[in-house]
Amino acid sequence: MDFNQSFEDIESQLDNFVIRKNQQSEKSTGKCGPEVHDNVPLTISQIERATQDPENENVFITDDVHPIHFCTCIIYAFVTGNGTHNESFMKFMIDDGTGSLEASITKKPFNGRVISSLYSEASSLASSEAYKSIAVSMMRLLQVSMEYIDPTRISRGHSLFLRGRPNRFRGKMGLDAFQFFIDSGRSRNMEIGFVDYLTDWQRRHKTMQNTTNK
Amino acid sequence: MSLVPEASTSRAPKYCYFFKTLLVEELELETSYHNLHYGQCALIGRLAFKANQYRLENVRVKCLPKKYSLGEGTVSLLILGLTHDKVVENRVSTGRYCIVRGEVVLHNVQHPKGAKLTAGGVYDKINSLSNDPLAQKQYLSALLATYRPAIDLWYIQVIDRAEDLLTRRLEMRSLIEK
Numbered sequence: 001m002d003f004n005q006s007f008e009d010i011e012s013q014l015d016n017f018v019i020r021k022n023q024q025s026e027k028s029t030g031k032c033g034p035e036v037h038d039n040v041p042l043t044i045s046q047i048e049r050a051t052q053d054p055e056n057e058n059v060f061i062t063d064d065v066h067p068i069h070f071c072t073c074i075i076y077a078f079v080t081g082n083g084t085h086n087e088s089f090m091k092f093m094i095d096d097g098t099g100s101l102e103a104s105i106t107k108k109p110f111n112g113r114v115i116s117s118l119y120s121e122a123s124s125l126a127s128s129e130a131y132k133s134i135a136v137s138m139m140r141l142l143q144v145s146m147e148y149i150d151p152t153r154i155s156r157g158h159s160l161f162l163r164g165r166p167n168r169f170r171g172k173m174g175l176d177a178f179q180f181f182i183d184s185g186r187s188r189n190m191e192i193g194f195v196d197y198l199t200d201w202q203r204r205h206k207t208m209q210n211t212t213n214k
Numbered sequence: 215m216s217l218v219p220e221a222s223t224s225r226a227p228k229y230c231y232f233f234k235t236l237l238v239e240e241l242e243l244e245t246s247y248h249n250l251h252y253g254q255c256a257l258i259g260r261l262a263f264k265a266n267q268y269r270l271e272n273v274r275v276k277c278l279p280k281k282y283s284l285g286e287g288t289v290s291l292l293i294l295g296l297t298h299d300k301v302v303e304n305r306v307s308t309g310r311y312c313i314v315r316g317e318v319v320l321h322n323v324q325h326p327k328g329a330k331l332t333a334g335g336v337y338d339k340i341n342s343l344s345n346d347p348l349a350q351k352q353y354l355s356a357l358l359a360t361y362r363p364a365i366d367l368w369y370i371q372v373i374d375r376a377e378d379l380l381t382r383r384l385e386m387r388s389l390i391e392k
Contacts, residue, residue: 045389078369095232097233098234098386098389100231157371187374188373192382195385198386
């Protein structure tokens with residue numbers, strides 16, 4: 001198997017991970033009261049409507065009829081413009097067809113430095129014939145991993161998966177994102193997969209709530 | 215149903231500040247221009263070049279019953295601001311499926327360089343003529359003869375699985391309209 005094929009395999013595995021991770025990591029913060037979810041797939045309009053739980057500042061509530069209590073969420077959106085970046089965050093205007101808001105994406109400079117130094121280490125190992133093949137694999141893997149932590153690669157016209165939490169600042173709702181994934185190119189498989197997951201999740205949530213309320 | 219809106223500011227269209235998913239049919243077939251979408255939108259369709267103009271043709275809406283959905287390419291909407299340079303730069307070409315994001319405008323077909331109108335502007339004008347129903351009707355008839363809906367381009371991207379994506383984006387739209 002050549003290197004390119006190996007990396008396609010790894011990337012497809014990572015893609016699967018992004019989608020499947022949510023179902024496994026849902027958790028409840030307590031046995032009493034409503035279930036509080038993590039990594040909930042939401043639309044931007046639902047984030048815009050979200051309010052902070054008066055009993056727990058880490059919890060947000062969205063939708064009136066079937067309220068969703070959540071700490072963190074996942075969205076899929078198109079980058080329509082740049083905000084004012086600063087030392088720690090890159091800021092982008094994002095839009096998913098239901099609403100628009102500003103997302104702040106953390107730069108994680110420490111992680112970037114760790115990956116850069118590992119890359120240097122791997123490239124020095126590559127000069128030795130005994131380690132060359134593994135070192136080249138490492139270098140390619142580290143290059144790919146930079147795409148997941150370096151938000152300077154994001155630009156207008158990209159589509160993004162973002163994992164984060166709402167943040168209301170000066171009366172305006174935004175999103176503080178901890179993780180991102182750039183989905184560029186003509187394939188819309190990721191967007192279609194996300195909408196299917198979102199609609200399934202929210203349908204199940206409504207059914208669960210209706211069953212509990214009976 | 216009256217063509218003329220009631221003189222009330224409560225029904226005045228609000229500018230849409232996000233790229234709401236619309237159908238090409240919803241814009242191209244709308245004849246009450248004060249009811250046209252006001253603001254930004256996202257359209258999925260197939261790029262065509264007809265009579266020296268770039269147009270976006272409709273694609274089939276798979277989630278609708280057959281009798282309510284138009285066949286692909288039945289109607290098309292004028293795209294403003296799309297030049298050959300932009301087509302090359304964005305790696306699009308005629309016959310390809312695209313998602314087009316931009317602002318809905320009314321384009322003067324008799325004087326293409328004339329001022330563009332919007333649904334908000336048309337509504338305000340009709341409202342200002344509320345004491346003269348005849349003038350309102352004349353204004354609307356003149357608009358229908360001179361102006362056609364169009365999309366003023368902001369972004370264009372080639373996509374695949376256009377019909378599937380349109381179905382999903384309409385599902386997302388239904389979540390905000392509930």
